Amino acid sequence: MYYFNVNHFREWRRCARSLLQARISPDEIEWGSGNQHSLFEPMADSLDEIDSLVPAGRKPAITMPKAFVELAETAACYRDSKKWQVLYRLAWKLQNHSRHIIHDLTDSDVIVARDMAKSVSRDMHKMKAFVRFNDLEFSCLPSLINAESVEFLKRNISGDGSSGESCFVAWFEPDHLIVEKLSPFFAKRFTGMHWCILTPDQCVFWNQAELRLAPGCEKPAGLADPMHGMWKTYYKSIYNPARLKEQAMQSEMPKKYWKNLPEAELLPELIEQSSARTQKMLENERTPADRLSRKSSALRNAQFEIQRTLEKKRQEVSSAPPKN
Amino acid sequence: MSALIKKLAILADAAKYDASCASSGTTFRDSAKTSGIGSSGGMGICHSYTPDGRCISLLKVLLTNFCIYECSYCVNRASSNVPRARFSVDEVVKLCLDFYKRNYIEGLFLSSGIIQSADYTMEQVVAVARKLRIEHGFRGYIHLKTIPEASKDLLAQAGLYADRLSINVELPSEESLQQLAPEKSTVTIESTMGRLKEAISEHKAEKKEQRKKSTNRAKRIPDFSPAGQSTQMIIGADNSNDAVILNKSHHLYKSYEMRRVYYSAFSPIPDASSQLPLKPPPLIREHRLYQADWLMRFYHFKVDEITQTTSTDDGMLDLDVDPKFAWALQHREYFPVDVNRADYEQILRIPGVGVRTARRILQQRRFKKVRIEDFERFKIPFKKIQFFVQAANYTPSIGDVSSTAIKQRWLAQSQGTAFFAAAQKKNQLSLF
Ligand code: SF4
Numbered sequence: 001m002y003y004f005n006v007n008h009f010r011e012w013r014r015c016a017r018s019l020l021q022a023r024i025s026p027d028e029i030e031w032g033s034g035n036q037h038s039l040f041e042p043m044a045d046s047l048d049e050i051d052s053l054v055p056a057g058r059k060p061a062i063t064m065p066k067a068f069v070e071l072a073e074t075a076a077c078y079r080d081s082k083k084w085q086v087l088y089r090l091a092w093k094l095q096n097h098s099r100h101i102i103h104d105l106t107d108s109d110v111i112v113a114r115d116m117a118k119s120v121s122r123d124m125h126k127m128k129a130f131v132r133f134n135d136l137e138f139s140c141l142p143s144l145i146n147a148e149s150v151e152f153l154k155r156n157i158s159g160d161g162s163s164g165e166s167c168f169v170a171w172f173e174p175d176h177l178i179v180e181k182l183s184p185f186f187a188k189r190f191t192g193m194h195w196c197i198l199t200p201d202q203c204v205f206w207n208q209a210e211l212r213l214a215p216g217c218e219k220p221a222g223l224a225d226p227m228h229g230m231w232k233t234y235y236k237s238i239y240n241p242a243r244l245k246e247q248a249m250q251s252e253m254p255k256k257y258w259k260n261l262p263e264a265e266l267l268p269e270l271i272e273q274s275s276a277r278t279q280k281m282l283e284n285e286r287t288p289a290d291r292l293s294r295k296s297s298a299l300r301n302a303q304f305e306i307q308r309t310l311e312k313k314r315q316e317v318s319s320a321p322p323k324n
Numbered sequence: 325m326s327a328l329i330k331k332l333a334i335l336a337d338a339a340k341y342d343a344s345c346a347s348s349g350t351t352f353r354d355s356a357k358t359s360g361i362g363s364s365g366g367m368g369i370c371h372s373y374t375p376d377g378r379c380i381s382l383l384k385v386l387l388t389n390f391c392i393y394e395c396s397y398c399v400n401r402a403s404s405n406v407p408r409a410r411f412s413v414d415e416v417v418k419l420c421l422d423f424y425k426r427n428y429i430e431g432l433f434l435s436s437g438i439i440q441s442a443d444y445t446m447e448q449v450v451a452v453a454r455k456l457r458i459e460h461g462f463r464g465y466i467h468l469k470t471i472p473e474a475s476k477d478l479l480a481q482a483g484l485y486a487d488r489l490s491i492n493v494e495l496p497s498e499e500s501l502q503q504l505a506p507e508k509s510t511v512t513i514e515s516t517m518g519r520l521k522e523a524i525s526e527h528k529a530e531k532k533e534q535r536k537k538s539t540n541r542a543k544r545i546p547d548f549s550p551a552g553q554s555t556q557m558i559i560g561a562d563n564s565n566d567a568v569i570l571n572k573s574h575h576l577y578k579s580y581e582m583r584r585v586y587y588s589a590f591s592p593i594p595d596a597s598s599q600l601p602l603k604p605p606p607l608i609r610e611h612r613l614y615q616a617d618w619l620m621r622f623y624h625f626k627v628d629e630i631t632q633t634t635s636t637d638d639g640m641l642d643l644d645v646d647p648k649f650a651w652a653l654q655h656r657e658y659f660p661v662d663v664n665r666a667d668y669e670q671i672l673r674i675p676g677v678g679v680r681t682a683r684r685i686l687q688q689r690r691f692k693k694v695r696i697e698d699f700e701r702f703k704i705p706f707k708k709i710q711f712f713v714q715a716a717n718y719t720p721s722i723g724d725v726s727s728t729a730i731k732q733r734w735l736a737q738s739q740g741t742a743f744f745a746a747a748q749k750k751n752q753l754s755l756f
Contacts, residue, residue, distance in 0.1 A: 100690075100691075103687060103690070103691070104688075104691045104692075105684060105687060105688050105691075106688060106691065106692055106698075125367075125369070128369050129369045129370055129371050129372075130371070130372075131427050132426060132427060132428070133425060133426045133427050134426070135425070135426070168425060168426070170427070185363075187356070188354035188355060188356045188363050189354060189355065189361065189362065189363040190355075190361055190425070190427075191354070191355035191356055191357075191358060191359065191360065191361060192355060192358070192359040192360050192361050192461075193361060193425060208359075225426060227422055227423070227426055229329060230328070230329060230332060230419070230422070230423075231423065231426070231428055233329050233332050233333050233336075234332055234336050234383070234423075234428075235372065235374065235380070236333070237332065237333045237334075237336035237337040237340070238336045238337075238339070238340050238374060238380065238384060239340070239374035239375060239376060240340050240341075240374075240376050240378075240591055241376075242591045242592045242604070243376035243377075243378075243591065243607060244375055244376060245375070245376055245377035246375055246377075247377070248373075248376075248377025249373040249374065249375050249376070249377045252370065252373045252377070252379065253372065253373040261372065263372055267375060270374075270375050271375050274375065278592055281592035281593060281594055281596075282592050282603075284594060284595065284596065286596050286597065286598045286600075287403055287404070287405065287595055287596070287597055287598065288597075288598045
């Protein structure tokens, strides 16, 4: 039995390649994640051992279909470490049985891997949507993040960080391990800002030139932003109480996200008032289609008439033979 | 700040009856190697959801809700007794950037009541977009509502800054328009749509041409409203039936290459005109229209096939069942469809089977015959397909159950909360 402790797709791929070359079957391997190195033999040693099983010149080439690599890269972000076993079994089948199996939607490993990838993709989509940046002054940063990260962020600002430059800070709690995979998206979108996204698993920092990843942290206290009031006003005003559909809202924005969304605290109040507000609108006195409408349409008609005459004149001019 | 908050409350409230929130399908861009912000392309992102189940993707506001027009269904019509406000160009620009930087939105959907003249108003709308793009290097999404009476020149400018332009047709017939929106006319609206269509396809064609020759020149040709144009129809304010509405949509898709026709059931507003019917239409009607629209665009249904499925001849869609199911009930001769033999188009006609499931069926067929249990994995209830599908281990007994009985049975078992909750849960993009 071999034990492998891997924490990243890159590591898994490195292991899987050696294992497939040495034809070590999925049943002989146990996969884990996390900081359990000390309990087992170090990974590098066992990999060397495996690599030595097959002489260098006799190692078979391992190639995987593109569809598998893409699926595996996404599924590798799944939180549960059972993913490594599923992916290795799949890779084993692709290498030793059929390359088409990746398209067989009834294969149990394909089903599980696709479900994991789907869950990860959804989580990534929600993170792109629900991260909320707070505009903070640099001077607030030392109480939120470690000195090294503050230094990194300060690298690209004009001053020394004491004169009101701002850094945008977000706290998010993703379901899966997606921070690294998503960080280029945020860097390309919020290029002209200094920002960081803090999560329990991993944090990412951007100083307008470079991305930096760091270990996760706890939720910082005191994240606030002067725009919260504007945003909540907008949220309240764009909502139409006559169309209350709580279920539809919750299926797209499940409760677990609410605690980090400033607008979510308005929900109970908005929902509760919906029917009374609608009723009131229905009962309001109705304005007669009055003089104003007649006046306004008379005005418009007059204007149309003028435009039409102008247009006609213009055409006459342009269609007239050139004077010469 | 507090004055600005008040304005925002008024001008967002005034904008909420426009159903469009799409921010997808434009060109791929990002801010890498620039000092600006913003990216777009691919699937749009919904940054929040309000309790009506609608998403917030764009900052949707009016530049002003003062309006000299008198469209009866509109909360901003000249005679409406609502508080009025007007943003300056700079205020909207700043608000949009401030929201964007906090990741609240994908961009801006700007529209406006008409003040002074169509051109004056349109100029202001274009000025906001120009500022965002040119002065601030904003690369997020911009949707501009276009005023049909505005000059060609302004339209041409708008297209250079916007990802999408839209002109609302408002009502499906000229008579309704004259009655409820006397200042508007189908001719003006549609001729502007025609002009937009031309500009959009010309730019596209030119880009393609240049790309064939050399990549560098192609890059220099500006995009013109790369996410196309869309429009909106108000439902239930006039007495047009669903057949009239869907025929109009069909015409709009065909003649002007609309990306989307939005349907907006007219909604109670604080100060309604006596010209409007007392009661708003049921929201389920709007939902059925979206489903029918979907069938025309992605399921190759002809407009007549959909509108002729009504059991009564009032030209209204059946509110009890979705239009595809209604069609199947009236065309029993077409079924059962053998999912192991039929082609893609035929499979798409099976009630409950969407585009994705149809593709999965084809994919699975290459390896294993599709069995009736597989539909459980596709998350389609047996009750729905029972009489319409033939699978490897399943042949329905046809003929002995009437369509009315099938419908009754389906309604009985899906009655009540479960069905309606599910119908409500599905958003407008994942029908069937
Ligand atoms: S033109 Fe008509 S629909 Fe548009 S804001 Fe004015 S009244 Fe409303």
